[in-house]
Amino acid sequence: MTNIDTLGGTVHGGTLYGIGVGPGDVRYLTLRAAALVGAVDVVAFFAKQGMQGNARRIVDPLMASGRVEMRLEYPVTNEIPAESAAYQCQISAFYEKSSREVASLLREGKSIGLLSEGDPFFYGSFMHMWRRLETDFPVEVVPGVTGMSGCWTRANVPITWGNDTLAVLPGTLAEEQLIERLRLTDAAVIMKVGRNLGKVRRAVEAAGLLSRALYVERGTMADERILPLADCRSEHGAYFAMILIPGQGRRL
Numbered sequence: 302m303t304n305i306d307t308l309g310g311t312v313h314g315g316t317l318y319g320i321g322v323g324p325g326d327v328r329y330l331t332l333r334a335a336a337l338v339g340a341v342d343v344v345a346f347f348a349k350q351g352m353q354g355n356a357r358r359i360v361d362p363l364m365a366s367g368r369v370e371m372r373l374e375y376p377v378t379n380e381i382p383a384e385s386a387a388y389q390c391q392i393s394a395f396y397e398k399s400s401r402e403v404a405s406l407l408r409e410g411k412s413i414g415l416l417s418e419g420d421p422f423f424y425g426s427f428m429h430m431w432r433r434l435e436t437d438f439p440v441e442v443v444p445g446v447t448g449m450s451g452c453w454t455r456a457n458v459p460i461t462w463g464n465d466t467l468a469v470l471p472g473t474l475a476e477e478q479l480i481e482r483l484r485l486t487d488a489a490v491i492m493k494v495g496r497n498l499g500k501v502r503r504a505v506e507a508a509g510l511l512s513r514a515l516y517v518e519r520g521t522m523a524d525e526r527i528l529p530l531a532d533c534r535s536e537h538g539a540y541f542a543m544i545l546i547p548g549q550g551r552r553l
């Protein structure tokens with residue numbers, strides 16, 4: 302029988318690993334992700350000022366003492382609008398600086414595991430590092446269970462049936478755009494709810510979907526909350542929150 306540790310595979314010096322750590326519950330890490338968290342020379346992660354960092358918190362049970370960590374702290378997050386020039390300028394300078402720091406460790410032959418909540422290639426900050434480093438260094442991306450997959454599982458709602466189409470929409474879209482897209486789809490996931498909750502709720506109601514919509518906050522985490530969107534009266538939700546609108550396609 303193959304030993305479970307050997308299924309995690311090997312680690313190479315000088316390689317950047319984008320490690321998908323799943324939606325929140327550490328048990329949803331893949332074997333490869335868990336093995337890398339334990340074996341890379343440096344565990345890197347993004348964090349908001351004053352916070353532990355969500356991806357870092359997810360892997361806490363896997364972190365032995367003495368591991369070398371690299372905290373990449375965002376200069377801004379939701380204090381200013383992501384569309385503003387000030388935000389874009391500060392964030393792109395931050396990714397430039399962070400990728401230079403990572404590059405210098407990779408040149409020294411270190412293996413670096415950059416944690417990414419959910420899947421690294423699905424709205425992940427990791428992608429901004431990947432595009433700066435992937436031409437010069439070996440990079441391996443380890444897929445993760447997405448937040449939306451964790452959320453619809455915990456909410457116990459199959460999301461698409463038969464020929465249902467699924468739209469994944471950022472809650473940052475304008476209200477009219479949200480309504481337009483929602484009218485065209487059978488099922489929907491609305492990400493990045495946070496400060497957009499009031500607008501998202503109005504759009505879902507205008508598209509005639511409020512009775513089917515669920516609000517899921519911190520899905521699979523210890524403090525998870527799941528409730529009908531119709532019961533969410535606040536203008537603001539949690540940052541880690543999404544709306545699920547399950548499809549109603551063919552049941553056999």
Ligand SMILES: C[S@@+](CC[C@H](N)C(=O)[O-])C[C@H]1O[C@@H](n2cnc3c(N)ncnc32)[C@H](O)[C@@H]1O
Pocket residue numbers: 324325417418419420421422423424425426446447448449451452491492493494495517518519520521522540541542543
């Ligand atoms: C920057 S995106 C990162 C997505 C992540 N890479 C993934 O694969 O799900 C952050 C958004 O994902 C959603 N999200 C991710 N995980 C979640 C969870 N466990 N519960 C609720 N929402 C989650 C929220 O809408 C949040 O605003």
